[in-house]
Amino acid sequence: MPKAYNGKILRVDLTTGHIQVEEPGEIVYRTYFGGGGLASYYLLKELKPGVDPLGPENILIFASTACTGIPISGWVRFTVAAKSPLTGAYGEAEAGGFFGPELKFAGFDAVIIKGQSPKPCYLWVHDGQAEIRSAEAIWGLETGPAQERIREEVGDPRARVAQCGPAGEKMVRYACVVNELKHANGRTGMGAVMGSKNLRAVAARGTQRLEMHDPEKMKELGKLQSELIASWGPSKVMRNLGTPNLIMPLNTAGILPTKNFHTGAFEGAENICGEKMRETILKAEEGCYACAVRCKRAVEVPTGPYATSPEYGGPEYETLGSLGSFLCIGDLAAIAKGNELCNRYGLDTISVGVAIALAMECYENGVLTKADTGGLDFRFGNADAMIQAIHWIARREKGLGDLLAEGVKRAAQKIGKGAEKFAMEIKGQELPMHDPRGKTGQGLSFALSPTGADHVEAPHDTPFAQPGPMLGKIAPLGLLEPVPARENGPRKVRNFVYLQYLWSMFNSVGICNFTAGPVWSLPLNKWPEVVYAATGWETSLFELCKLGERTVTMARVFNLREGFGRKDDTLPDRIYEALEGGALAGKGIDRKEFDEMLTLYYEAMGWDPKDGVPTRGKLAELNLYWLDEYVKGKR
């Protein structure tokens, strides 16, 4: 066995105030690694099935990884995980920024938080120490002032603060966790879990750098990564335009989600695209810890009703979609304002936009009226209504805000009158801004992600579908042939399964999609070398893919024991129906062919095709036989 990786886990019981440090040992770290892998390991071991996600029995985990914070572009992310109050299923969201590395510098791989604080509090983690401090003075503050106050209190302006914001305090079911005011663990309502625990923030600061197993090797790999980023076309696009670069190509392809998935082309696309942002409101290109890509945007709208401050960053592609094309809003300043508000309140911009779209479609169909919307004209395209709705949702105000704060699934059920068909959700989580009708692998990704519709828990398939440099990048997996984006069938399933191993593994190793996914700088075969240089483990792409598969399987088991099954692995009816406009007008997804792909997927994963229950043999193979007790009654 190689030299042990010596990570530490911080355990905090907010009910009792008890804090302790645990060293799980090398086998656990190497098998579960960090992020989603380590979090699901502890959740499966220690969380009772069936608990209220917003009750004290839920367990909230902040998890960096054995590699988070190494000096190499893109290996920076950390996970927040718990049972999701939005879906009732496995909850997990990743974020970049600076918090993940700082938690490592502060001496911990992960923080496992149990119980419920009797009063508002925050956790201060610094150089191997941790303390629970009162947050009574910051409770109710927006994220900016709260961060400032915490930094003052702990006496360190470089403390990194991951917090839930006022929306989390109000337990908006899709409240997120924000660090540095602009990097969000966005999905599955992890901010609401913080709020339910009266935990406003985790602040971290460490003065120790990470010890690399092989510093020379790491330096060499970091240099290679930087050179590749500097020379590789997609990296330059990401630097130049950020994720908003996607607006125009997706619009042209007819898969820019528009008007609550009615259509795939938005006439105002040019006004909200990355190029337009660069010409108008872009204030700065920014990046995460140690990253040369610098895909993050800081925008400023200096004056007017949508005046925004650059300290809250700028809208990503997802937000330009969810608060823009999805709502038929072609006003970049309004979207930027909406984005800023979400970061001030701690709201997931995707779920917010999809929730507002539900209300707009209900309104246009007479299912909601001005009596329900606080007197606002809630039509698609009304930017002011969108802005107002964000305030209301974050504060659970005016009936409508409280309703939409529950997420579209619960909201539509409460509205009734057929509103369910306007609710674009899977397992209760709102769909991201990608239309499976143009890329069926994305449909698999949405239907099969354990966190509900999610675009970072499983792969997009478009960049890998066509001949070209991306196909060569995945050749080390044995994926050698192009598979057209709209193809259904076994080849698509094969590609999806292997890419899902990778995407899942990203979230356990802390790798960013934007250095390892579409932008993909370092070749796949270098990844085990990076892990080696960091930890001393002579791993392989095989072991790393198995880590990804293991993590997907653990999340599946989590969901099975909460009562989820094949019935929940589906798409909203609208996605099966034809697109009303754009380049793919008339195209839907064939329900039977899609269902057949699900069957192939389950079987390819070693899961019972009836309900997606992993076989005992598959659990054994993945070193997860200890989970058999949770699913044996389900076969």
Next chain:
Amino acid sequence: MPKAYNGKILRVDLTTGHIQVEEPGEIVYRTYFGGGGLASYYLLKELKPGVDPLGPENILIFASTACTGIPISGWVRFTVAAKSPLTGAYGEAEAGGFFGPELKFAGFDAVIIKGQSPKPCYLWVHDGQAEIRSAEAIWGLETGPAQERIREEVGDPRARVAQCGPAGEKMVRYACVVNELKHANGRTGMGAVMGSKNLRAVAARGTQRLEMHDPEKMKELGKLQSELIASWGPSKVMRNLGTPNLIMPLNTAGILPTKNFHTGAFEGAENICGEKMRETILKAEEGCYACAVRCKRAVEVPTGPYATSPEYGGPEYETLGSLGSFLCIGDLAAIAKGNELCNRYGLDTISVGVAIALAMECYENGVLTKADTGGLDFRFGNADAMIQAIHWIARREKGLGDLLAEGVKRAAQKIGKGAEKFAMEIKGQELPMHDPRGKTGQGLSFALSPTGADHVEAPHDTPFAQPGPMLGKIAPLGLLEPVPARENGPRKVRNFVYLQYLWSMFNSVGICNFTAGPVWSLPLNKWPEVVYAATGWETSLFELCKLGERTVTMARVFNLREGFGRKDDTLPDRIYEALEGGALAGKGIDRKEFDEMLTLYYEAMGWDPKDGVPTRGKLAELNLYWLDEYVKGKR
């Protein structure tokens, strides 16, 4: 896509004499690679199910690999494959030596041989050319004279000759293919298939060296491999004692197969061990093409009834077992003579020994008498009887020879009177010299090998079972914890499945067990680099393991369509029963626990636990969906 690997396939129809050359293209080569992978691909595509293995419809494939013959120790092997006349199942056997590389030098990755020659013939393959030549003058000759004659006829003393020998001509069901008189594709009766086609030999010669994609990288890896072999303890043991080094440790551990698996300790072990061979009859250490290990033995018994010539090599561990301890024969000279005779006739030494053991046990139990044994006293321990029996078997003489030439399964059925319980076979193939009662992974290996009981189609588990350097060697697969040799259950299945990926892959890439298996010089993570340097494919351990899994699955499908199923994946009754002596006296294999491991294995492989039929999803995942038509009626 990287630069294409430009291999060629030679197709020969012996019925018509038609010869053609095919270039299957890079995708086929990279997906199926060579050896067992490429052979099973073509057999599944082109061989009709249900054909007589000894009829003209059987297809015989000689397959090197995309890496065979590269200048690096141990990447030297080639495969001969066909439907097996011994088992009726998938037949495959690998050999080292010099033939595999020479076939590559001659311009071909593989030779696919169909039909039946009207007269004895041999195939002469040289520098991109091929011709069918008459073998009437060599038919009936022992291998030595035949090789000499062929070299004379083709006018090249460096022609490498792989031939079936007189035993193959007689279609002894376990006749092997021998190259250089001493390297055997031993198992599953591939020599009998040659005989049935009237094909005595394939002779190859090429004057072109292989073109490496990255010669500098290959040089560096070759140097590293040589340094590791020079410094790594097990390599030194292999050099010093060869495979016979195993006799004493296995005897001490109580798992040296003795007296037809009655016991695991042989009182004459010291007289037949590697150390004794070195002290007495060892003439030279030899090796295969480009290999620094040099584990092969050449022995010489200068005079007496057992006088042997070193040009036929010397007995491996398997032969010391099968003609030695297994028959209670403690006379090294007699074993050496038996080994030489097997190489002269072209007989598999393992099957020969186990066949003789059947006769001896029948004789001692009165099931056979002197009337059946040609008057010989056929007791265990009678070395002369063993020698005589080899002659008879090879020539199918004296009733007994003809009977035993059918293999122990058919022979025991013909003998009747309960002889079946003395027949140590699985799927009709005789067990190698490893006792699963001391290493349950070996039991899985025997029961699950598609070729019947076989020690090189799936892993031994002993060296990987204990803490120590071997465990670290497999850590890149994520196998981090020791699993005791006699443990049953999920951990054992997990280890077995991953190691089977490797072992299966060895046979498709042409890697020798003795540089990659127990001796294991180059670290696992260097293997993809070797493939890259040879072919230009940026592969990974993931892709290579999937190649192994794919090949196992193809062979499974082959067997399913021939009517094999779970009922055939078992061990002889005796192996479940207690060992009668030695360190593990009293130990057997728990039938229920073993059966439970089989279920876990099927499930871990994505196979139906009822009969081991791969699911459609698993076929899709492995890029084998085209095989669904063969098994869909079996689910």
